[in-house]
Amino acid sequence: MPILKPRRYNWKDVAGISISASPAIVISLLLLAVVEALVPTFAIALATSWFVDTALSVFAQQVEVAAAYLPLATLILAIGLANTINSIPGFLQARLRYLLTRKLEPELLQVRANLAYQHIEDSDSWDLVERVSDELVDKILGGLNALIILVRNTAAVAAMFALLVAQVWWAAVAILVLCVPLFWLAVRAGRENYAAEVEALKYERRYSYYSEEVLTTRDGVEERTLFGYAPEITGRYSQAFAKAHQVQLRAELKTTITRKAAGAFLAIIGLLAILALINPVLSGQLSTGMFMGIVAAVFAVVEMVGGTLQSAVAKLSEAQFFLGDLTEFLALDSTAGATEMPAAQPIPLERLTFRNVSFQYPIGEHNVLNNVTFDLEPGKHYAFVGPNGAGKTTIAKLLTRLYDGYQGEILVNGIELRDYPGATAKAMVSVVHQDFARYQVSLADNIALGNVSNLLSPEKLLQVANKVSLGDALAQLPAGLDTPLGKLNEEGTDLAGGQWQKVAIARSFVSSAPVVILDEPTAALDPIAESEVYLEFENLMHGKTTIMISHRLGSTKLADKIFVIGQGTIVEQGSHAELMAQNGIYAQMFATQSKWYK
Amino acid sequence: MSVTVIGGESTRARQAKEHKYGLTHLILRACLDYFRAAKGWAAVEQGVAVLQALSWTAAIIATQRLFDTITIAANHGLGFQRVVAPLGVLAVVVVLQQILSGAESYIFTYNSYGNSGKFMADFQRKLNRVPAALYEDAEFLDEVEQSRECLEYESLGVFTAICLNFLTSYAVFFAALGVFLFRLSPLLPLVIIAAFIPAALSLFAKARVFAELEEDNAPLRRRYEFYQDAIASREFFKETRLLGGFNYFYRLFIQTLGLITENRWQAERKTFWVRLALNVVSFLGLGAATLLLFQATMSGSISVGAFVAVFAGLTQMFSLMSEIVTERFSEASEYVGQIKQYYQLMDMPEVGGRHGKPDFIHGIRAQNVSFTYPGAETPAVINATLEIEDGETVAIVGENGAGKSTLVRLLSGLYQPDKGSVMIGGLDSADTHPETLYRETSGVFQKYQRYKMTLGENVAISNTLNPPDAHGITKALTDAHFNKGGTPLDTMLSPEFGGIDLSGGQWQRLAIARGLYRANQFIVLDEPTAAIDPLEEAHIYQQFEQLAQGKCAIIVTHRLGSVKLADRIVVMDSGEIKDIGTHAELLSRQGKYAQMWAAQAAWYENR
Known part of the structure; x- marks a missing residue:
């Protein structure tokens, strides 16, 4: 009691x-x-x-x-x-x-x-x-x-x-x-x-x-x-x-x-x-x-x-x-099922639809999203680009049900997202956050937290660590995968910012969620590591539906479709080639960035 | 920064100096500091304490007079007025006691609370003068945390007050009462002292139990707090919720909670028995003393009135004694560890050196520089040699953990090298006073700060030697493309303090403005644009190019595109400088740089 x-x-x-x-x-x-x-x-x-x-x-x-x-x-x-x-x-x-x-x-x-x-x-x-x-x-x-x-x-x-x-x-x-x-x-x-x-x-x-x-x-x-x-x-x-x-x-x-x-x-x-x-x-x-x-x-x-x-x-x-x-x-509001584990077997994704979604933060003064409509197909890669504050991260917060006070509909396989039980909804999406968590527990547990509903073998964890190019860092850890990370313990070892980010990426790789949201996943990575992640991307995310939120346009070329968000609405959409041909906002942004590499 | 191993062995060989922080040393030092900080008020406080102690004895004597008078009055029929007189004296003493104890408690609060602020300011100044590299050492950060708590919760002040009180209050009271008792029965004071020897000894047992408890629980508490944070702090909340990590951390949380509370309970239980034993011993002492008094009364050497008054006084004395031993002393002994830590920190060697004026005609010269973080096993920078000419912009590139940030901290003089030397504007960073060394240096860092102050203060904090200059602040903000142009400079940037919050990108621009506001001939830019979107980033880099004109500048960045604006590029790998050259030179050498460039540029070729 x-x-x-x-x-x-x-x-x-x-x-x-x-x-x-x-x-x-x-x-x-x-x-x-x-x-x-x-x-x-x-x-x-x-x-x-x-x-x-x-x-x-x-x-x-x-x-x-x-x-x-x-x-x-x-x-x-x-x-x-x-x-x-x-x-x-x-x-x-x-x-x-x-x-x-x-x-x-x-x-x-x-x-x-x-x-x-x-x-x-x-x-x-x-x-x-x-x-x-x-x-x-x-x-x-x-x-x-x-x-x-x-x-x-x-x-x-x-x-x-x-x-x-x-x-x-x-x-x-x-x-x-x-x-x-x-x-x-x-x-x-x-x-x-x-x-x-x-x-x-x-x-x-x-x-x-x-x-x-x-x-x-x-x-x-x-x-x-x-x-x-x-x-x-x-x-x-x-x-x-x-x-x-x-x-x-x-x-x-x-x-x-x-x-x-x-x-x-x-x-x-x-x-x-x-x-x-x-x-x-x-x-x-x-x-x-x-x-x-x-x-x-x-x-x-x-x-x-x-x-x-x-x-x-x-x-x-x-x-x-x-x-x-x-x-x-x-008396503060609570969220039902907040502490539940995700369902062990996620439902396969057939279609993910935003239909006229508008959203205003409970303490905000105006809409962050305005009538956003788009359609995502399973297994494809999508990118959301746009300036800071345009509403990209808000889309991720709605998909992960951190907020559900939106207007319009978010449909997963034709059913409103809010109508799914918490455990099922949790099992649908995994996120690599911009401000990813640095859990002060062992490297193995840090990665395994990405899929708490299934037991992952040490071999599998090792394989994932190598896949996200954590191999070098792993070699330096005194107790390998079981080394506590961070400075909580005396035996603990702290990682550099970029290495932590790879740990966060590894978490999403072990997840069985069909949808992966990557919110600026490579902000702290050096060029080689960043490029490795992108190159591995296709391989690692094979069969998954991905949503990449980024303002580094180089990476968005991986996407099958790019949505350009400006002030809460979708202002342009299409493949990289299509958007370049349109010669609009995207083409201008890309030109600015690529100029540095000419 | 490289992977830093914080090992348990990384002690700072302080054991050798241990004797310097013995108990007497700590007590003397704390008392001196107390008088130094509280000045005359410390003397007033102790004076009042002495008077208060005397008033306790006076109350016993006045009570005895009253009782003697009433006994005689009852037997021999004295008048009412004869009895009223001693009652009046007693009333005066009692009221005086209240006044004195009020004054004592007020002045104590005044002094102890006021001192804690003064000590904290000294502590802050001290922390600003120790080597910056210490802040990478977890052990040091722990000590800072504990010392700060020691000041914040007034442990130091209470400790000192207890030590001083022991002299001016308790000792005076016991001495005065002792003299009074000695006159009644010479054995009495001896019996009382003897009754308290075992009690004082048992105190050490208690102090040890609590010191051990603290040692066991401190690391547990850190873990306990982390598991709580992993579930419910702002930093971890959304990720843990989505991952369904609640059960995992909750289990760890419950485990640690169990250990912490159990350890504490065991310590409480042990000390309870100690305290109970102590009470029995003091009870035996009181019994013996009462028997002596009884004998004296029966033999007619003291009156019955004296017996009752002294008996009440003895009770007071014994409860005071057990208060001193079981509460005050054990409180003080719980603080000793913290206070020792505090004084050890206050005695740490400071960064100092000569004053002068850096002249950037001489540029910046690093000769065979190596640096290892405190507590780390491998060096972060190994044998680096680099010269930056006056007016030159140098970019440093490399993979994560290659030692870029460490090298920048060495070149800017924030860290002093373990081996080799760094000359900044002709001054050796190892023996130049920080005020001189950084006088012409500014910077924008990866870990830029979000000060919960006003917009203007957030910018002007980079130059506090001169009064804030509104024009300069506005210009710096404009140059940094801080595009909330309409925001007044006195806007508080923190919801916690009743102001507004900024987005990550805005905060970063603000950090750039801060770097620009400080007049400089040497500027360090350590990944200054990580949180800014590309269009803005391009603008800012162009701005940098102009601002770095004619100055020494160092840029650390992952965006290779932006390093082209540097005159030379330094390539780092595993703590060593692998290559130095212009963009074109490095590309033609087909080394690490060319590899990195190709990796990144490929993403920007228009397919």
């Missing part, structure tokens, strides 16, 4: 979520909190009173010294109990963290893996996803801890009330009444504290950006060193930092003052109650021992409640805000 479900969450759910991980621990924590509150107040007060009164009787020679042994032992034991108990909650919380992490983190990852792709590209929802993922367990445990502190404080105040009410009832009632504004003050200050944190966050993000993404990264080292901007950017870092510092400190000052004022206020109420106890002692209504016991208890309560009330409220406000984020996060 998953814990995370799309519904409204509020601060009470810090307990609810924790309980679903382990009811026993949460209940134990609450019980311990009550015990932790009662021992230093109630128990110590009674033990002290018993001991002192007995000791005074010893002095008055009413009883033997031996009569004081039992009260003394009780007093020591009470303290011992208080000391031993306080190490248990930390231990239980560690266990709860263990359980929550193991339960929530996998659930969270599953939710993320199923998100609709638009939420990944949209920076607002992506921010939300990152915020929630980074802090889920911490915020819930923090909130639970705050809740427990509130329970403990309530129990401590109740204990004080119980001790006093028997002696001077009005002082006890006064304490309870005066606790109301104290609580209100704590709530206000806690919220204010949180608001300041949110305000400072603006500057914090700025200075963290300088320090994490500009001044200390590997990728930026060339520009940073050559342009020598580090002193200037460090200066800006310090400025943004000073601003955040200022905002946080202003809030800190305010909350410290209210916190300590509340502590002092509580202490004074306690002392006033003690003041009221003096006369009963003088008149013999209250024993000296009880007086001392109550004084000790009052100070214990002041120490326990004074400082922690406010920070507990601040933590709960934080948790409340976070759970709002969680509610929003769990």
